[in-house]
Amino acid sequence: MVVGDPRRRGGTADRRAAKSFDAYHAGLRAAFEAGEAVLAGGGSALDAVCAAVRALEDNPVFNAGRGAVLAADGRAELDASVMTGDGRAGAVTVSRWARNPVELAKAVRQHSPHVLLADPPRSLLATWDVVEAEVGWFETAPRVEQLRRLQAESAEGPRHGTVGAVALDGAGALAAATSTGGMANKANGRVGDSPIVGAGTYARDGVVAVSTTGEGEAFLAGVVAHDVYARMAYGQATLARAVEATLTAELGSRDAMGALIAVGAEGQIVVGTRSDTLLAAWRDGDEIVTRI
Numbered sequence: 001m002v003v004g005d006p007r008r009r010g011g012t013a014d015r016r017a018a019k020s021f022d023a024y025h026a027g028l029r030a031a032f033e034a035g036e037a038v039l040a041g042g043g044s045a046l047d048a049v050c051a052a053v054r055a056l057e058d059n060p061v062f063n064a065g066r067g068a069v070l071a072a073d074g075r076a077e078l079d080a081s082v083m084t085g086d087g088r089a090g091a092v093t094v095s096r097w098a099r100n101p102v103e104l105a106k107a108v109r110q111h112s113p114h115v116l117l118a119d120p121p122r123s124l125l126a127t128w129d130v131v132e133a134e135v136g137w138f139e140t141a142p143r144v145e146q147l148r149r150l151q152a153e154s155a156e157g158p159r160h161g162t163v164g165a166v167a168l169d170g171a172g173a174l175a176a177a178t179s180t181g182g183m184a185n186k187a188n189g190r191v192g193d194s195p196i197v198g199a200g201t202y203a204r205d206g207v208v209a210v211s212t213t214g215e216g217e218a219f220l221a222g223v224v225a226h227d228v229y230a231r232m233a234y235g236q237a238t239l240a241r242a243v244e245a246t247l248t249a250e251l252g253s254r255d256a257m258g259a260l261i262a263v264g265a266e267g268q269i270v271v272g273t274r275s276d277t278l279l280a281a282w283r284d285g286d287e288i289v290t291r292i
C-alpha cells in the first residue's frame, strides 16, 4: 500500500493542489504497481516499499524527492527512512545528493553500523552505489514560487505530500518506508518525524508495518508509528483499534493533523486519518483502489 497526503486545511497552495488530484491518483497507482511488481516477482517487502517510494519521489507532484518543498535557504533538505520487520532500519535527514533519498536510507540499513545519518556526504553515494541527482533535480519551479510567496507573506509553510509505503511479502516479512521534503520554508536543519524510526516509520514481523504523514512535531512527540505497534503487541489490540486509539491519543490530544497507513501480519490494511485529505492506494481483489 502506498500513500500521499497532498492537502491540509486552508491555504492557496492547498486549493491549487486540489485542482490536480488526477495527477496524484495516477502517481499513486503507478507507485503501487511498481511495488506490487516487485512482490509478484518474488521480491522482498523491503524492495517493494522502496520501489513504490522511488516512483513517488520521482514524481514532482509529491513532497518527496523531485518537487519536494524547499527549506528557508531555497534548497531541498530531504528525509527518508526504511525499516524491515526483523528490526533493521536505515534513515537519512537533510539529504541533499541522492536522487532517491529512500535508496540512501536503504543503503544505510544495509551497509552502515548506524541507523540515522544527518547531511550524509556526497561521497557515500559512490561507495554505496546510490544514484546522485543531477544539479537542480529537486528544485521545481512551483516549489521555488511557493517558497518565494511564503517568505513574502511571512506565512507558515504547509506540510503535506509526504509519501510512504508498507508491504507484506510472500515470506511473511513486513517493511515500511517514508520519504519527504518536510515543511515548506522550514528552518534549515529542522528534522520531522519521517526519518525517525518509531515516529514516522516502524515495522515488526508478526505484528505490523506503519508509515505516517502529517505534523511532524506531533508525530515525534507521540512516537506514533511505534505506538500503533505497542498497542497491538502489548495490549492485544486489533490493527484497526490500535490505529484509531493512537490517532486519538497522540494526534487528537495535540490537535494535530496527520494520517498513517499500516499493514498487519495477516495482510490486513488500515488507512487512518486525522486530515482533510489522504490519498492512498491498495489492492482490493482484482482492483487497485486509490482514494481520498
Ligand code: ASP
Pocket (backbone or CB within 6 Å): 005, 063, 159, 160, 161, 162, 180, 181, 182, 183, 191, 192, 193, 194, 212, 213, 214, 215, 216, 217
Ligand atoms: N511529517 C512530515 C514532516 O513533518 C510532513 C508531512 O508528512 O507532510 O516533516
